[in-house]
Amino acid sequence: MAHVEHLKELYGLPVFHFPEASAGPADLPRPETVAWRIATGVYDAEETWGEVFARFCATVDTTEVRALVVGPWEEAYESSSSKVLEALLAARDRLPALRALFLGDLTYEEAEISWITQADVSPLLAGFPALEEFGVRGSQGLRFPALRHDALRALALESGGLPADVVRGVGASELPALEHLDLWLGTSWYGADSEAADLEPILSGDRLPNLRHLALRNSEIQDEVAAAVASAPVVARLEVLDLSMGTLGDEGAVALLGGQPLTHLKKLDLHHNYLSDPVRQRLTETLGTAGVEIDLDPDGAEEEEDEDEGTVERYVAVGE
Known part of the structure; x- marks a missing residue:
C-alpha cells in the first residue's frame, strides 16, 4: 500500500514547522508567507498540542496567518481531535486572515490513517466562515x-x-x-x-x-x-x-x-x-x-x- 506524506504546501504556501520549545529561539518567517504546521509528539510528547498552539499564538502575529496545518496531537491514535478544535475555535478572533486549514497531517509512522481519531469538524467551518480550503486526514470518529x-x-x-x-x-x-x-x-x-x-x-x-x-x-x-x-x-x-x-x-x-x-x-x-x-x-x-x-x-x-x-x-x- 502507498503511504501518505506530510503536506509540503497549503494555500499555495510552503509548510513551515513551528519549532519545539526545546529548540530554543529561532528565526521565524513572516506570518503570511508560510503555512504554519503546529504539532507535538504522538508518543511521550514534551508538550500538549494546546500548549504548542498557545506558544505559537504568543510568538507569532496570528492576525497575519493565512494557513494552518495541524500535525500530530498526543495519542492521536486513541484521543480525538476535539481539544484541537476547541483551541482553534477559542482563537478564531486572533486568526482573521485564516483561509486554509488542514487537520491531521500525520504519516504512518505517527499513526496509520485508519487510526487517526477525529471528531465533528463542522464547528470549524461554522467558526471560520472565510475559510477557503479545508482538509481532514483520518476518519475514525469523523462527523x-x-x-x-x-x-x-x-x-x-x-x-x-x-x-x-x-x-x-x-x-x-x-x-x-x-x-x-x-x-x-x-x-x-x-x-x-x-x-x-x-x-x-x-x-x-x-x-x-x-x-x-x-x-x-x-x-x-x-x-x-x-x-x-x-x-x-x-x-x-x-x-x-x-x-x-x-x-x-x-x-x-x-x-x-x-x-x-x-x-x-x-x-x-x-x-x-x-x-x-x-x-x-x-x-x-x-x-x-x-x-x-x-x-x-x-x-x-x-x-x-x-x-x-x-x-x-x-x-x-x-x-x-
Missing part, C-alpha cells in the same frame, strides 16, 4: 453533518475508510463556491460503508454549481463509482475527474467509455488501477487523442492471490 459554507473552494477528506454518513453529509451540504472536492472513500476493512447511491447528491451537482475538480478515489467499489459517474450531470462542468487509487478494473472503465463524452476534460486520473492492456488502449485512443491528459500508471496495480480462500484480491492504495 460531517450537512452544512452551508459560502466561501469554501476546496474540501478534502482523506481516509482509509470514509463512513457513509460523512459522504451523505458532504452531499447534503450547500457549498456554492466549492471548486475542488476530494473524497478518499476507502475500504470496509477500515470503516467504509457507503454505496455508489450515496454519491448521487454530489454527482447531480445541484449544490455544487462551481465544481471543476472531482476526486472520488481510493475506493474498493471503484467500478461502481465509475459507472455512477458515467451518467452524472456534474461531469459536464468538470475539468478534472479523479477515480484513482482504488480497485478500478475493466468493468468501471468500460462504463466510463460508454457513458457521456469525457473529451472536454483536461485530465482523467486513473492511476493505481487494475485495467487490462486492451482497455488501456481504448482509453488512450478515445480520450488521449482528443487532448485529455490521462494518468493510467505505466504498469497499474497488481492483484494478489489469497491462497487460503482461492481468490484474487484487489487493494486500494491507502487503507490502514
Whole structure:
C-alpha cells in the first residue's frame, strides 16, 4: 500500500514547522508567507498540542496567518481531535486572515490513517466562515453533518475508510463556491460503508454549481463509482475527474467509455488501477487523442492471490 506524506504546501504556501520549545529561539518567517504546521509528539510528547498552539499564538502575529496545518496531537491514535478544535475555535478572533486549514497531517509512522481519531469538524467551518480550503486526514470518529459554507473552494477528506454518513453529509451540504472536492472513500476493512447511491447528491451537482475538480478515489467499489459517474450531470462542468487509487478494473472503465463524452476534460486520473492492456488502449485512443491528459500508471496495480480462500484480491492504495 502507498503511504501518505506530510503536506509540503497549503494555500499555495510552503509548510513551515513551528519549532519545539526545546529548540530554543529561532528565526521565524513572516506570518503570511508560510503555512504554519503546529504539532507535538504522538508518543511521550514534551508538550500538549494546546500548549504548542498557545506558544505559537504568543510568538507569532496570528492576525497575519493565512494557513494552518495541524500535525500530530498526543495519542492521536486513541484521543480525538476535539481539544484541537476547541483551541482553534477559542482563537478564531486572533486568526482573521485564516483561509486554509488542514487537520491531521500525520504519516504512518505517527499513526496509520485508519487510526487517526477525529471528531465533528463542522464547528470549524461554522467558526471560520472565510475559510477557503479545508482538509481532514483520518476518519475514525469523523462527523460531517450537512452544512452551508459560502466561501469554501476546496474540501478534502482523506481516509482509509470514509463512513457513509460523512459522504451523505458532504452531499447534503450547500457549498456554492466549492471548486475542488476530494473524497478518499476507502475500504470496509477500515470503516467504509457507503454505496455508489450515496454519491448521487454530489454527482447531480445541484449544490455544487462551481465544481471543476472531482476526486472520488481510493475506493474498493471503484467500478461502481465509475459507472455512477458515467451518467452524472456534474461531469459536464468538470475539468478534472479523479477515480484513482482504488480497485478500478475493466468493468468501471468500460462504463466510463460508454457513458457521456469525457473529451472536454483536461485530465482523467486513473492511476493505481487494475485495467487490462486492451482497455488501456481504448482509453488512450478515445480520450488521449482528443487532448485529455490521462494518468493510467505505466504498469497499474497488481492483484494478489489469497491462497487460503482461492481468490484474487484487489487493494486500494491507502487503507490502514
